[in-house]
Amino acid sequence: MATYNLKINGKTQTVDVDGATPMLWVLRDHLQMVGTKFGCGIAQCGACTIHLGDNAVRSCQLPVSAVGDEEITTIEGLSEHGDHPVQKAWLEIDVPQCGYCQAGQIMSASALLKRNSSPTDDEIATAMNGNICRCGTYTRIKKAVKLAAENNS
Amino acid sequence: MTLVKTKIGRRTFIKNTSLASGGLVLGFSWLNSCRPKDTGSLTGKEMPKEWFQMNGYIKIGENGLVTIFSPNPEGGQNVKTSMPMIVADELDVDWKDVIVEQAPLDTDAFSFQFIGGSQAIRRGWPGLRMAGASARHMLKMAAADAWKVPVSEIKTAKGRLTHEDSGNSLGYGEVASVAAKFKVPEEVQLKEYNEFNIIGTSRKNVDGPDIVTGKPLFGMDTQKEGMLIAMIVHPPAFGLKLKSIDDSQARNMPGIRDIFKIKVFNDDYVKTFFDTRTYNEVVVIVGDSTWEVMQAKKAIKIACEPIESSTDTRDRFGNAWKQHTPAGLESTENHLANMEDRAAKGGEVRRKDGNPEAAFKQAVKIIERTYTAPFLAHNCMEPMNFFADVKDGKAELIGPLQKPEFTEQTLSARMGIPLEKIDIKMTRLGGGYGRRSYAHWAVEAALISERMKAPVKLIYTREDDMTDGVYRPTYLIKLKAGLDANNNLIAYHVNAGGIPESPLHENRFPAGAVDNYLAESWTIDSNITVGSFRAPSSNFMASAEQSFLDEVAELAEKDPIDFRLELLEKAINSPLEGTTNDYDPTRYAGVLKKVKEKSNWEDQQPNLSRGVAAYFCHNSYAAQVLDLVMEDGKPRVEKVTCVLDCGMVVNPDGAKNMAEGGIVDGIGNAFFGELRFEDGIPSKNNFDSYRMIRMQESPKEIEVHFVENKIDPTGLGEPTFPPIFAALANALYKATGERYYQQPFMSKLPSLANG
Ligand code: FES
Numbered sequence: 078m079a080t081y082n083l084k085i086n087g088k089t090q091t092v093d094v095d096g097a098t099p100m101l102w103v104l105r106d107h108l109q110m111v112g113t114k115f116g117c118g119i120a121q122c123g124a125c126t127i128h129l130g131d132n133a134v135r136s137c138q139l140p141v142s143a144v145g146d147e148e149i150t151t152i153e154g155l156s157e158h159g160d161h162p163v164q165k166a167w168l169e170i171d172v173p174q175c176g177y178c179q180a181g182q183i184m185s186a187s188a189l190l191k192r193n194s195s196p197t198d199d200e201i202a203t204a205m206n207g208n209i210c211r212c213g214t215y216t217r218i219k220k221a222v223k224l225a226a227e228n229n230s
Numbered sequence: 231m232t233l234v235k236t237k238i239g240r241r242t243f244i245k246n247t248s249l250a251s252g253g254l255v256l257g258f259s260w261l262n263s264c265r266p267k268d269t270g271s272l273t274g275k276e277m278p279k280e281w282f283q284m285n286g287y288i289k290i291g292e293n294g295l296v297t298i299f300s301p302n303p304e305g306g307q308n309v310k311t312s313m314p315m316i317v318a319d320e321l322d323v324d325w326k327d328v329i330v331e332q333a334p335l336d337t338d339a340f341s342f343q344f345i346g347g348s349q350a351i352r353r354g355w356p357g358l359r360m361a362g363a364s365a366r367h368m369l370k371m372a373a374a375d376a377w378k379v380p381v382s383e384i385k386t387a388k389g390r391l392t393h394e395d396s397g398n399s400l401g402y403g404e405v406a407s408v409a410a411k412f413k414v415p416e417e418v419q420l421k422e423y424n425e426f427n428i429i430g431t432s433r434k435n436v437d438g439p440d441i442v443t444g445k446p447l448f449g450m451d452t453q454k455e456g457m458l459i460a461m462i463v464h465p466p467a468f469g470l471k472l473k474s475i476d477d478s479q480a481r482n483m484p485g486i487r488d489i490f491k492i493k494v495f496n497d498d499y500v501k502t503f504f505d506t507r508t509y510n511e512v513v514v515i516v517g518d519s520t521w522e523v524m525q526a527k528k529a530i531k532i533a534c535e536p537i538e539s540s541t542d543t544r545d546r547f548g549n550a551w552k553q554h555t556p557a558g559l560e561s562t563e564n565h566l567a568n569m570e571d572r573a574a575k576g577g578e579v580r581r582k583d584g585n586p587e588a589a590f591k592q593a594v595k596i597i598e599r600t601y602t603a604p605f606l607a608h609n610c611m612e613p614m615n616f617f618a619d620v621k622d623g624k625a626e627l628i629g630p631l632q633k634p635e636f637t638e639q640t641l642s643a644r645m646g647i648p649l650e651k652i653d654i655k656m657t658r659l660g661g662g663y664g665r666r667s668y669a670h671w672a673v674e675a676a677l678i679s680e681r682m683k684a685p686v687k688l689i690y691t692r693e694d695d696m697t698d699g700v701y702r703p704t705y706l707i708k709l710k711a712g713l714d715a716n717n718n719l720i721a722y723h724v725n726a727g728g729i730p731e732s733p734l735h736e737n738r739f740p741a742g743a744v745d746n747y748l749a750e751s752w753t754i755d756s757n758i759t760v761g762s763f764r765a766p767s768s769n770f771m772a773s774a775e776q777s778f779l780d781e782v783a784e785l786a787e788k789d790p791i792d793f794r795l796e797l798l799e800k801a802i803n804s805p806l807e808g809t810t811n812d813y814d815p816t817r818y819a820g821v822l823k824k825v826k827e828k829s830n831w832e833d834q835q836p837n838l839s840r841g842v843a844a845y846f847c848h849n850s851y852a853a854q855v856l857d858l859v860m861e862d863g864k865p866r867v868e869k870v871t872c873v874l875d876c877g878m879v880v881n882p883d884g885a886k887n888m889a890e891g892g893i894v895d896g897i898g899n900a901f902f903g904e905l906r907f908e909d910g911i912p913s914k915n916n917f918d919s920y921r922m923i924r925m926q927e928s929p930k931e932i933e934v935h936f937v938e939n940k941i942d943p944t945g946l947g948e949p950t951f952p953p954i955f956a957a958l959a960n961a962l963y964k965a966t967g968e969r970y971y972q973q974p975f976m977s978k979l980p981s982l983a984n985g
């Protein structure tokens with residue numbers, strides 16, 4: 078066990094856990110932030126995607142000890158009022174079916190738009206390929222990413 | 231005017247719930263207590279101070295806000311939006327004034343609280359309409375009393391009651407306290423279909439705002455004071471059972487509370503239809519946090535021994551059903567060989583029209599093909615999980631499941647707790663597709679909680695979810711067709727079977743369209759556990775049959791759509807005497823004609839490989855044209871055009887989303903879906919080996935059209951899934967010159983298989 082001071086969504090949170098504990102479980106079990114989802118545990122599905130700095134990372138494979146001073150953003154902190162351009166586009170296109178993968182999809186999409194404000198279809202497909210949607214909402218996800226990019230430009 | 235009775239036989243559809251007896255209830259909202267505040271913004275109205283319960287589905291606040299309880303579980307089919315839309319339309323309220331809440335399991339207040347077989351809307355339709363209409367009638371009665379005018383002179387619109395002659399007008403909220411005290415009328419008037427103003431219009435997913443902001447909506451998100459985390463360890467192979475556990479290392483690991491065995495069903499228990507569970511005895515690890523329990527789980531060693539063959543008597547909705555489970559460690563290679571052998575022997579004749587033997591002798595051209603499909607894992611995005619708190623002779627359960635009513639009965643039998651002491655709350659399902667009909671994990675969670683004397687959340691890892699499944703069976707279908715000298719289909723033979731279930735639907739197309747028709751069915755027992763998987767059995771029947779018909783059309787030198795239409799014409803114009811078919815050939819032909827038009831089928835482009843398929847299942851009709859191109863040896867689906875006839879569509883955009891999902895899911899499973907077995911061990915246990923469709927393989931565009939009619943709504947979650955396998959196979963044939971008989975197709979497409 079060790080103490081970690083983590084910068085999450087603009088606040089400092091202190092947790093006392095084993096350093097090997099993945100951020101996914103630190104968020105879900107220790108900080109009661111359950112927006113970040115567990116899907117596979119092996120960085121294959123993207124349900125657990127968060128931002129570390131500006132990058133989308135799979136929190137199931139990110140030990141808490143590796144976070145250091147980096148700023149973490151989760152779905153709960155993407156925007157204060159649920160009005161990030163990506164969230165708005167998601168609602169506009171009514172993307173979700175079951176919804177379980179969508180927090181991860183939104184975190185991947187928002188990280189993509191941060192580094193590339195007007196991605197092509199192929200760039201979207203490449204950036205989003207690590208996020209599985211078992212319900213098959215991919216065509217809507219693509220539309221929503223493009224809409225978010227347009228609304229933001 | 232449509233008058234309906236609120237009571238049919240002894241069953242009362244709509245009643246004031248005990249909760250509602252005085253009318254006044256306190257607002258309650260569990261799990262996502264922040265939702266009502268959020269919804270205030272939709273309409274500008276604040277949360278009401280008081281709620282008046284009209285019936286199990288509806289409560290109305292004094293300020294006119296309406297809460298509608300959505301009775302069925304929500305698994306992504308969007309019933310949590312579309313079911314309340316039906317109630318709201320009949321209630322005649324402004325959708326903006328509606329707050330939706332998930333109802334708990336309440337067999338007094340609701341009927342058919344399950345999802346499966348694409349039945350939620352179809353079965354819910356009359357009850358939901360009645361709930362809205364009877365509440366509207368009670369509101370009218372209250373206004374009539376207040377104004378001293380006949381009920382029949384009162385009109386409603388957007389949550390207001392008006393009386394034209396006197397100029398009186400009241401909001402629903404103003405009379406709700408009085409209206410709620412009336413008895414539910416025995417007869418109510420429903421709207422005419424042309425009076426609907428919510429049904430048939432697109433409304434956004436009511437949980438959308440909570441989903442995109444990561445609110446706790448799913449079973450996995452359940453958190454309770456003092457809650458422990460539990461996981462299981464199960465035998466590694468089908469055909470094995472637990473013998474002994476070595477937990478010496480795991481027991482002393484940090485955060486671990488206990489390790490023990492549980493028996494899911496008692497030996498003398500008569501299992502019902504959904505009580506399917508592979509490993510009746512599993513090891514349980516309980517601890518403080520998920521990560522700690524996961525570590526201890528890895529440190530547990532178990533020893534297993536072979537199961538013996540057994541025959542179980544199960545209860546299939548009141549009928550005894552013998553289920554034979556053979557001993558042994560099964561392998562995919564043997565499965566395929568065994569199915570070939572078994573099919574060669576012929577099966578039980580399930581339908582025979584005309585004289586197929588003679589017709590095949592007469593035929594000028596004969597074609598025979600064999601199709602196979604593997605076991606499939608459901609792979610719901612949210613792994614199986616359930617919360618249970620069992621204490622003081624009561625049980626509270628929270629989580630994602632499809633058949634809460636059956637699960638409650640099973641729990642009651644296993645735990646010895648009466649039904650009325652069991653409370654099941656339904657969370658959103660992170661996918662179901664049939665898997666969450668078999669809620670053995672709810673029983674497991676209850677047993678663990680009882681033993682630990684604490685609230686417990688049981689979580690399956692992805693590996694448990696995939697290797698301890700209730701799979702789609704593996705199938706083999708042989709199809710044979712005979713054409714006469716004029717290229718007319720004169721004989722058709724389907725020989726279908728599977729391990730351990732057959733996919734045959736003997737009364738479906740082309741039955742009824744061919745004079746000489748033979749359908750045979752067989753099964754082979756297995757100890758691999760199977761159950762419903764999106765469009766059970768149809769999902770392979772459609773695939774085999776619609777691929778085959780493409781080949782038959784080619785042999786007959788006919789366009790594949792025209793060929794099908796010709797057969798359907800025959801079914802329409804000269805139905806075979808003494809036979810009944812499941813499908814309506816006119817509606818079937820309708821979707822084919824429309825897809826031909828919408829896809830510009832006549833306008834074949836040289837670079838585009840196009841495949842067509844159509845199917846009837848779950849009371850609905852779907853036809854699809856799939857366009858693909860090959861890029862570096864990889865198929866890229868450019869577009870899918872889909873036409874659906876599922877009767878009236880409640881929420882068109884939501885319905886399209888569902889249809890798109892079925893199409894993507896079908897393409898994914900056709901390309902990649904496969905769970906093989908080697909000595910009883912599933913060949914894959916996570917998404918690194920079990921390939922799922924991703925955005926890059928998904929169609930670039932999907933266009934969904936509905937046939938407009940005034941037929942009561944039918945299934946939608948499943949019908950777009952089965953035919954797309956064949957539309958894809960037929961397009962791949964155009965692109966590669968090869969037919970695809972074995973699923974998954976990636977085995978024949980190396981550049982796709984390699985990523
Ligand atoms: S849970 Fe982390 S990628 Fe799947």
Ligand code: FES
Pocket residue numbers: 173174175176177178179209210211212213214306611660661
């Ligand atoms: S919406 Fe269900 S997994 Fe994506």
